[in-house]
Amino acid sequence: MSHPSRPPAWTWIPAAGGALFLGVPLVAMALATEWSQFWELITSDSSRAALLLSIKTATASTVVCIVLGVPLALVLSRTQSRLLSSFRPLLLLPLVLPPVVGGMALLATFGRRGLLGQHLETLGFTIAFSTIAVVMAQVFVSLPFLVLTLEGSLRSAGKQFEEIAATLGAGPSTVLFRITLPLVLPGLAAGAILAFARALGEFGATITFAGSLQGVTRTLPLEIYLQRETDPNAAIALSMLLVVLAAVVMYTVHRSQEART
Amino acid sequence: MKKFAIFIVAVFALLLGACSTGTGDTNEPEKVEDVNLTVFAAASLKSTFEELGAQFEKDNPGVTVDFNFAGSSDLVAQIQDGAPADVFASADVKNMDKAVAADVVAGEPVLFATNVLQIATPPNNPKKIATFADLAKPDVKLVICAPQVPCGNATVQVAEKAGIKLSPVSEEQSVTDVLGKVRSGEADAGLVYVTDVTSAGDDVLGIEFPESAEVVNEYPIAALKNSKNLKVAQAFAAFIASPEGQKVFKAAGFGQP
Numbered sequence: 001m002s003h004p005s006r007p008p009a010w011t012w013i014p015a016a017g018g019a020l021f022l023g024v025p026l027v028a029m030a031l032a033t034e035w036s037q038f039w040e041l042i043t044s045d046s047s048r049a050a051l052l053l054s055i056k057t058a059t060a061s062t063v064v065c066i067v068l069g070v071p072l073a074l075v076l077s078r079t080q081s082r083l084l085s086s087f088r089p090l091l092l093l094p095l096v097l098p099p100v101v102g103g104m105a106l107l108a109t110f111g112r113r114g115l116l117g118q119h120l121e122t123l124g125f126t127i128a129f130s131t132i133a134v135v136m137a138q139v140f141v142s143l144p145f146l147v148l149t150l151e152g153s154l155r156s157a158g159k160q161f162e163e164i165a166a167t168l169g170a171g172p173s174t175v176l177f178r179i180t181l182p183l184v185l186p187g188l189a190a191g192a193i194l195a196f197a198r199a200l201g202e203f204g205a206t207i208t209f210a211g212s213l214q215g216v217t218r219t220l221p222l223e224i225y226l227q228r229e230t231d232p233n234a235a236i237a238l239s240m241l242l243v244v245l246a247a248v249v250m251y252t253v254h255r256s257q258e259a260r261t
Numbered sequence: 262m263k264k265f266a267i268f269i270v271a272v273f274a275l276l277l278g279a280c281s282t283g284t285g286d287t288n289e290p291e292k293v294e295d296v297n298l299t300v301f302a303a304a305s306l307k308s309t310f311e312e313l314g315a316q317f318e319k320d321n322p323g324v325t326v327d328f329n330f331a332g333s334s335d336l337v338a339q340i341q342d343g344a345p346a347d348v349f350a351s352a353d354v355k356n357m358d359k360a361v362a363a364d365v366v367a368g369e370p371v372l373f374a375t376n377v378l379q380i381a382t383p384p385n386n387p388k389k390i391a392t393f394a395d396l397a398k399p400d401v402k403l404v405i406c407a408p409q410v411p412c413g414n415a416t417v418q419v420a421e422k423a424g425i426k427l428s429p430v431s432e433e434q435s436v437t438d439v440l441g442k443v444r445s446g447e448a449d450a451g452l453v454y455v456t457d458v459t460s461a462g463d464d465v466l467g468i469e470f471p472e473s474a475e476v477v478n479e480y481p482i483a484a485l486k487n488s489k490n491l492k493v494a495q496a497f498a499a500f501i502a503s504p505e506g507q508k509v510f511k512a513a514g515f516g517q518p
Binding site: 107111112113126128129207211212213214217218225226227229230232 | 332334338402404407409410429430431432433434438442445446447
């Protein structure tokens with residue numbers, strides 16, 4: 001191939017429109033931010049509590065996502081079962097569901113009158129209004145991101161090396177830890193970071209399922225939504241903080257993907 | 262988009278007017294021109310305002326009333342940003358004051374209803390709540406509004422007047438969120454407006470408490486300066502405050518100012 005194929009020139013116009021549509025609102029928000037009070041606004045008691053809780057819960061969610069998501073991606077990508085592949089879209093459904101629907105589903109399952117929640121209640125466990133509920137809401141919406149990313153890596157990595165290792169006498173667990181996982185490590189990292197970012201931004205499922213209390217369940221997005229009522233400047237400052245956090249995350253993913261190619 | 266829709270309606274109305282004069286039929290009584298009234302009202306007014314809006318349309322042929330129901334502070338922000346509204350009905354005086362201060366209100370706002378807090382519990386009242394003080398018991402999962410929103414502000418004041426420190430498991434964004442948590446049984450008790458208890462019917466149990474009378478939420482209404490049909494807007498505001506309107510509010514559990 002002598003020339004890489006280029007898109008026709010006219011595509012630049014809608015492309016620029018799309019880029020502006022995504023970019024201008026962020027610039028507008030940066031312009032609307034009271035930078036002179038920025039530090040003060042994002043370090044108030046309630047802001048700090050929200051930020052700390054967001055980072056703690058998003059980290060916990062990412063760990064849970066890795067523990068549950070890696071095996072799930074392995075099973076989905078390495079098993080040729082019709083039954084399993086028919087379940088696949090169902091597992092990825094939270095990707096396209098509005099998070100508030102996820103919150104309702106979790107409530108129907110783990111709420112005090114829920115399918116499992118009522119039994120947990122008699123055993124003395126209550127999930128509602130706890131930080132655990134926040135983590136559950138975040139895992140529900142971010143797990144598919146990790147599974148999807150990792151599954152793609154697993155498929156493109158192929159089974160060649162695994163099969164060779166197996167013929168040389170390595171057991172399945174050895175193959176997994178010595179061959180498969182090192183091969184897809186960049187994909188796993190990208191998936192984990194995406195899951196972390198999604199967990200950090202989670203709002204709908206949290207407010208529906210976990211409630212909202214400073215330091216316990218009120219994460220950064222919930223704090224922003226509440227501050228908007230009385231202090232729009234604080235809401236915008238916190239939004240900028242979240243934009244910066246998200247930008248750092250996306251940039252890291254981008255870098256790790258560049259490094260792969 | 263909304264502006265464009267109003268523009269289309271206006272053009273249509275003009276064309277219609279031109280047609281009727283064009284035919285030269287002058288025997289018909291003077292027909293009121295088609296008027297589209299947009300009312301911005303607090304979320305807690307939804308059912309009552311929809312009922313009264315339908316009545317107003319019936320009484321005034323040619324007038325259509327459209328509603329935008331949301332939190333009062335959101336509505337004020339939208340009006341200040343130039344949203345096309347003819348009438349504003351707020352769930353508290355504070356937000357109406359904001360609108361007055363922003364110089365968007367025509368004339369004086371009128372109070373037309375009041376609301377007080379009530380305790381809501383699941384129908385079986387699992388924690389046997391009977392008084393306001395019971396809400397502070399450690400094993401009661403209490404849900405209230407966040408202090409930043411009007412119902413939360415009222416809750417803070419009532420608790421202060423009663424001298425009781427509440428420790429809720431959650432401070433929700435709106436009164437309907439509190440009601441939702443009580444309805445689903447997640448919360449043992451919640452503090453909502455008496456009208457919310459009325460609208461929830463058998464889904465929740467309402468418990469009155471004397472301290473609620475200390476903090477009465479007042480609802481003001483006013484026509485807005487930017488209205489293209491100020492007279493109709495003022496007529497609607499007057500209708501809401503009229504004895505006919507009062508009957509509807511009373512039935513919904515509202516008090517009279």
